[in-house]
Amino acid sequence: MGTVSKALGLIDLLQASSQPLGLTGIARRAGFDKATTRRLLLELVANGYVEQDPETRDYSLGPALQALGRAREQRFPLYRALEPSIRALAERTGETVHAAEYCAGNLSPIVVIESAKANRVILESGLKLPLHATASGIAFLAASPDAFIDQVCRRVLARYTGATTTDAEALRRIVAETRQRGFSLSDQSFEAEVSSVAAAIRSASGKPVGTIAVAMPTSRMTPEIAFEFGALVKAQAEEVSARLFGKANGEPLRKAS
Amino acid sequence: MGTVSKALGLIDLLQASSQPLGLTGIARRAGFDKATTRRLLLELVANGYVEQDPETRDYSLGPALQALGRAREQRFPLYRALEPSIRALAERTGETVHAAEYCAGNLSPIVVIESAKANRVILESGLKLPLHATASGIAFLAASPDAFIDQVCRRVLARYTGATTTDAEALRRIVAETRQRGFSLSDQSFEAEVSSVAAAIRSASGKPVGTIAVAMPTSRMTPEIAFEFGALVKAQAEEVSARLFGKANGEPLRKAS
DNA sequence: CTTACTCGTTTCATTATTCGAACCGGCATT
DNA sequence: AATGCCGGTTCGAATAATGAAACGAGTAAG
Structure with missing residues (x-):
């Protein structure tokens, strides 16, 4: 090193x-x-x-x-672009919603809006979301090229709870399911008593750059809720992707000439 | 190195x-x-x-x-604390107002509110303010212990305009004047056609951590304006210092236990 | 088609930087 | 007074950084 x-x-x-x-x-x-x-x-x-x-x-x-964080935000205004969407999603679902950006092998939360409910999911400051054990991570993997997934599978998959997927083949299966479904699900695979749904934000080339996720206490999760919220994050992630990378309203943010 | x-x-x-x-x-x-x-x-x-x-x-x-910028802001919420003050000062003066934090030998702008006037001062993103050539820098030096000023004077003082102070003794004199006056003045010493007044933000121990400054086109600067705005930045800097470092409303931000 | 340039990338012997066990002085506890 | 922990320092040994040179790809010029 x-x-x-x-x-x-x-x-x-x-x-x-x-x-x-x-x-x-x-x-x-x-x-x-x-x-x-x-x-x-x-x-x-x-x-x-x-x-x-x-x-x-x-x-x-x-x-x-x-100072550097400000500079980066100015050149690539992720926070400004995501915050309204996350807030809207938080109001719509009543649960904790967060957006994260891929960074050095993990997903780093960029925007977090906590649920107003007393029993709610909180994200500790500085927390990084592992790719193989969170709904966000799975959604990110599902949007990644196979070569990247292989690379992740080759690492040792750390165990966080009893439900964490630590087997590479099982992980591949979950990713494949997520690809079909269009959003990812997690059930206490990172934190006990927390369930989430997530979808990836993709750049113009289709490569994932981050994720949007809704997280709630497992006690409030049902299959119906999962599909309802799953559809919402998927739609919101697609809208954000289009907004950020100019599929809809121009202004290519990445390569300012 | x-x-x-x-x-x-x-x-x-x-x-x-x-x-x-x-x-x-x-x-x-x-x-x-x-x-x-x-x-x-x-x-x-x-x-x-x-x-x-x-x-x-x-x-x-x-x-x-x-992510790191967010983490730092969360532990030491400078932006949140400064933004309202800077905005108020910008409205009161009608000129561009900015707050900067000391960082590695320079002052890095943290908050910038530009004047609404057509002819106004703008701060380029990523710009760093040198200590010896800006109103902010002089204000910072004036609030610093003599040992620090000596250290700065020993460096070669870069020239930016015809009015830049590049002589160590002249710099000391200006700093001494600033200490008496309570705020600093600069007249095109960093950028042509820009004049500023500034005052330092001090921590509980009295050590300066940053500055607040008002910058305007030299054509709008008069001695009267200088003293009026100088008194304003001085008062605002003192208020912010007290708010940040708990002279008034408690909550010591630096050492979260 | 060839030539000449630029750019990103790789190699490898030389060299300068980093490493870390041992050590120091200060402070609090025993 | 003795012990243990702390932040900080020293210096020979070990390691990692260095940069000239060369490579291959791409591109513009001849």
Whole structure:
């Protein structure tokens, strides 16, 4: 693994952590030596990607990330394009709805609107959705070329709950079913007591770039609900895809000349 | 310079560029060998910090930045805290108003509200404000400890216009004046035909974290306007500082326990 | 059709950078 | 006073980064 990936891995740790971390804690979690960790952190701090509290000496995410996030959003306004759709879907379904973008092997939530119900699904900040164990991930796989699916199947499929699919062949079967159905279903495969339906957002070339999903407590899930909400996410994902990638209203966002 | 900083420098290049760049262009701008540049870029792509268009092979900012920016904003909601103040100030003054955060030797704009006037100041996306040549920078320096000012003065002070202060002693004098005045002034020291006033946002410990500034075409600037708007940014910066760092309404944002 | 250019990519011997065990001083607890 | 944990530092050994050169594909020019 290259030095750069090690450093970026530290940023990931800081994102995953809900609070600032000390040097020793970061080194332990990352599996690096303290000296190594510190050198990497110093370099990240010098570039503004990480920030160190001068008092507690703990490290946290730095200001450069905010600036870069804004820059990316400006060039490719995913949030602005997705937020209204997600909100509408949340109102329509009454459940927690989220959109995620594919990023380095996982799906990262971009927009999350929580259900207003007392018993609702929440997505922790910084959470990443694994491809093989979430409705979003399955929907993404179903929209991906076979070569990509093969690649994912070759990895070890981590187990999150008793219902997680950890067998490559079973995963392929589920993906095939999803392709036919047009949206994906998950039943407590990532978190206990959570069921979801999802569909992929596709770019102009058909390649998936992200997903839209509705998540609810398993107690509220029924086959009828699954199909009703499934049809909704599918329709919404298609509409968003068209809006983003100009199938309908022009303005190609990707390649600004 | 460490390998990590080299890689992060490439991200900076991509942010500064208004369009995606090819390998050769990036290598030339960064001053690295093509092979080196490519290796760094590949690692950044693998981590989602950079994205490569599979067709044109051009590189641009990646999805991870958006996710990380969101995470940082959630832990330290600068944008949410600043946006209303900046908007109010923009309405009150009728000019372009912006807030910036200190990041790796520069000030990065976080919130920008442009004037509604036809002849107005605009801030290009990805622009970074140098400390020695902008009203924001001077205001930041004036709020910084002397050791930091010394450090900045030791660098070579880049020239942007005929009015840019490039002499360390002159810079110290301007900073001293700003400390007395309570807000900073700039007259075409960074961009021709642009004048600004600014004041620093300070954390609970008094250390500056960012700035608020009003920028207008030099043709609309008068001594009276300068003092009127100067008093406004100063007051607004103080209010924001108090709001962010709990001098007034509690809730210490930095060290979430 | 050939030539000459550019671009992205790969290779590999050289070299500079990174690594990490051991260590230091500070602080809190025992 | 002793112990353990913390952030931070040192320096020889080990490793990963480097970049000149070459390759193949594509393209424009001759």
